[in-house]
Amino acid sequence: MRRLLSALLALSLLPSVLTAQTAVQLKSAATPSTDSTWWKHAVIYEIYPRSFQDTNGDGVGDLNGITQRLGYLEGLGVDAIWISPMYPSPQVDFGYDISDYENIDPQYGTLADFDHLLADAEKHHIKIILDMVLNHTSDHHKWFEEAASSRTNPKHDWYVWSDGKPGTGPLAHEGRVPPNNWVALFGGSAWEWSPKVHQFYYHKFYKQQPDLNWRNPAVEKAMFGTMRFWLDRGVAGFRLDAVPTLFEDAQLRDEPIAAPGTNAQGDPNLNDVYTNMLPEVHGVLRRMRVMADKYPGHRVLIGETYLPNTAELLKWYGGPARNELHLPMDMLVGFHSEGGGPNSENVSLDLPHIRQTLNEMETTLGPSQPLLVFDNHDNPRSWDRFGDGVHNAQIARIIATILFTSRATAMMYYGEEIGMVTATPTRVEDVKDPIGITGWPREKGRDGERTPMQWSNADPEADFSTDPKTWLPVTPNYITVNVKTEAADADSLLNWHTRLIHLRRDLPALHDGGFVLLNPANPNVLSYGRTAPSGAPSAVVALNFSAQPQTITLDLAAAKIKASAVETILTSAPSLAGNTSLTITLPPFASWIGSVR
Known part of the structure; x- marks a missing residue:
């Protein structure tokens, strides 16, 4: 739920326990898929409704704004949108404190507006996924x-x-x-x-968010009832907020100290072994899965799962039975560090870590479908976390390439496709997020990653709103970083995302192909193959993680991919546009995708 899940994020820095992979695992990962279930191939786009599009001029986004922009999302290639909470709420935690699970907050619209959005989304071939907050309610519920x-x-x-x-x-x-x-x-x-x-x-979170007692069967019955309300209305599924925290220790034992000192809020650093990831939650998920699977259309359960390693991730699918979450989020690849940026050591663009966790995601989950994500509403944007202050645009293309050319279901965050940056407030009096107010200056809150969507370079407010005083200020770089400007530029980050997403949909190797790591010992280049279904060419991806040119000879034979040459499909480097050789010189931070001949 929050980037403040610091104990889990710290655990994710530990080496994975999955250091050895069997030949069976590797062969399984390299085998093309034959499963056409929609969410196994989907691009899911998170919308923070306050910040996407305002249609009534109050400076806050709304449901009609999402409806207005469905054409843009369809053109981008989005298959489903995940809408952060839009239920009635006192907005202490901007909607994650829910006072009514079966209605729409008036600032976002009405149930009729939601039904209109649902119907229009279907016309645009886009499914709607709702955020479901199960751990707690508002104290005004x-x-x-x-x-x-x-x-x-x-x-x-x-x-x-x-x-x-x-x-x-x-x-x-x-x-x-x-x-x-x-x-x-x-x-x-x-x-x-x-x-x-x-x-x-x-209350695990704010005092205005009292935790529900999931040991009481009446709670489960009531919460499942709220989910049925929306499933009956036609939603495609749910993203389950903070789902590992549903249970707490029945004996209420003290939690052990995890590290000396205090956190950003001035509290001791505790190991939350008694308030997080208790085994009882898996029983709830199994019963929830039975409920969801009774609905037609492959409804999906997505879990917000900050976990220490891939072995733990496997449990949230339900292990070998695969009878719990359809798609627990893999945060290990994209959120292993909050470092990076121009003024700090760039520890996030860590090739050994990304290679290891990506390969584990692809090869150790068996028939379970991975879900990969690099951006969300609780963390600084990937542009800043992975960027070095000089090559951010090239690095953003690398992140997008991994997201859309891996075997995983892809989840992205609004504005990621145009390179929106984290606009962290510089004064405490400008902070809206309560944790930024109470934790300042060590914790500046999450306003920076929630600023309004930048649609054009027009005033007022980048076409997000007609109100010059939007709930958060529009980031000043909207003059150049916006949808309209980038749509007209063939080499823009927006068009890079669009090409990748359509390649993913149209190219059999990227849509259904297996995954095999290439040249695993290379210290600077991440490369992998996507083995294609019978009769279709395989694909290969090479990404330079360094600021120097790198020459690599793709070892396709070791991956049992037969090839005499390759054909460039997409590259961020003009010098590689006509490349047909298995020996490639990648410019600094270059991305390259080829088709095997």
């Missing part, structure tokens, strides 16, 4: 208002409560303090006192 009204209320046990323990100090109420040392990811104790019931309630 009617369930919690009832739960906090009395200990005898039938919904009291729908949330996680504790009488606390005797004690004094700043957290004490009526001579009692929280039952343990758990801290909220957004700062402070994870326990909040409720005076009406004389108890503490647990």
